Every structure is written in structure tokens, then in C-alpha cells.
Amino acid sequence: MLINLSDVLSEQHKTIEKDVAVDMTVFEAPFGRYEIVSKNLVHIVVEHVKDSELMIRGLTDLVIAVPCDRCLEEVDKAFHFDFAKNVDLNPELVDTQKEFDEKNYIDGYNLDVDKLLYNEILIGWPMKVLCSENCKGICSICGQNLNKGTCDCEDTGLDPRMSVIQDVFKNFKEV
Structure with missing residues (x-):
């Protein structure tokens, strides 16, 4: 106008x-x-x-x-x-x-x-827009909206630099 x-x-x-x-x-x-x-x-x-x-x-x-x-x-x-x-x-x-x-x-x-x-x-314009403060996001593997349900994907979201520590825990599960 x-x-x-x-x-x-x-x-x-x-x-x-x-x-x-x-x-x-x-x-x-x-x-x-x-x-x-x-x-x-x-x-x-x-x-x-x-x-x-x-x-x-x-x-x-x-x-x-x-x-x-x-x-x-x-x-x-x-x-x-x-x-x-x-x-x-x-x-x-x-x-x-x-x-x-x-x-x-x-x-x-x-x-x-x-x-x-x-x-x-x-x-x-806002820097970040969220549907709610506790929004879980989506699965990085299958794309499932985690607010609506869970998925059966393996959690590979760990930092690769921590793989050595992860191996230690796998080797000593009985501890």
C-alpha cells in the first residue's frame, strides 16, 4: 500500500x-x-x-x-x-x-x-523459535518427531572424541 x-x-x-x-x-x-x-x-x-x-x-x-x-x-x-x-x-x-x-x-x-x-x-525476527521450551526435536537418523513418540534408532549422538571412554565402559560392564 x-x-x-x-x-x-x-x-x-x-x-x-x-x-x-x-x-x-x-x-x-x-x-x-x-x-x-x-x-x-x-x-x-x-x-x-x-x-x-x-x-x-x-x-x-x-x-x-x-x-x-x-x-x-x-x-x-x-x-x-x-x-x-x-x-x-x-x-x-x-x-x-x-x-x-x-x-x-x-x-x-x-x-x-x-x-x-x-x-x-x-x-x-527471533533468533530461535521453539514450539515449547522442552521440545525434544527430531531424530537425526529417521526424522521422527520425538515430541510425538520415540523411535527405535540407535543413539549415535555421542561425541566421537569420547569413544575411548565408551569402549572402557563396554569392556567393564560388570563394574
Whole structure:
């Protein structure tokens, strides 16, 4: 969804306040493709600060289906976004860009809400997603989800550097 910023940048500097629908149905990133299960409207407020500087605020909630890092079962991960972006639309101010946020979601006088939300999802993406804290994962041999049942595979998960100690225990089982 695009929002025209010309009213904010005109001489009257009208503040834009809108509830905008999210067009994204899938979050596609270099690390995977994830379905957006539910989404709310994005409440966007764009205010003029000075010259070509804008303050963009947004508020929304999303739920994305993400696989558990241990067992690969789908987990509905809730994201809450409440952000404020300070951007300068003047391309000549390269020195002061450090104090401003990246603005790849602004093209000319249009604000792309989906690109802005995409960036926020990337920033807020969790390092690890688990279906539960005590998730057992999957068997490394047969792929059985160990949360749903056990398998008959031999446990070869021991560190190969410990094989000498394992041999000692095999030789002296009666001890």
C-alpha cells in the first residue's frame, strides 16, 4: 500500500494519519518463506519535522507461521510493532545520514507501507523459535518427531572424541 506524502511536504505540512491494510500475505526473506496467518491494519502517522525531515510512526500486530527450530512443527509467532522512523528526504545530506533511519521504503513522494513493515519484521525476527521450551526435536537418523513418540534408532549422538571412554565402559560392564 502506498501513501502519498505530498500533503506533509507541502507548505501547510498537514499530518497524515491513516489505518492502512497490509497487502503482504507471505513474508519472503533470504532465510525462508513464511505465511502471514493474521494481520491487523497498520496505523500510520506521518508528521513534518523541519525542511525535508519527516517522522513516521506505525503500530500493528502480525502473526507469522514459523517452523520450530528443533522439531520443524509450525508455530504461530506473534509480532507487535510500535515504531518511529526519522527520515530526511534530501538526498544531498550524506554527512548527516547517520542520525536518520534508512529510507528504502520511500520512493519519491510515496511511502510503501509493505516495505516498511518488511524491514520491521526483519529487525524483529527471533533468533530461535521453539514450539515449547522442552521440545525434544527430531531424530537425526529417521526424522521422527520425538515430541510425538520415540523411535527405535540407535543413539549415535555421542561425541566421537569420547569413544575411548565408551569402549572402557563396554569392556567393564560388570563394574
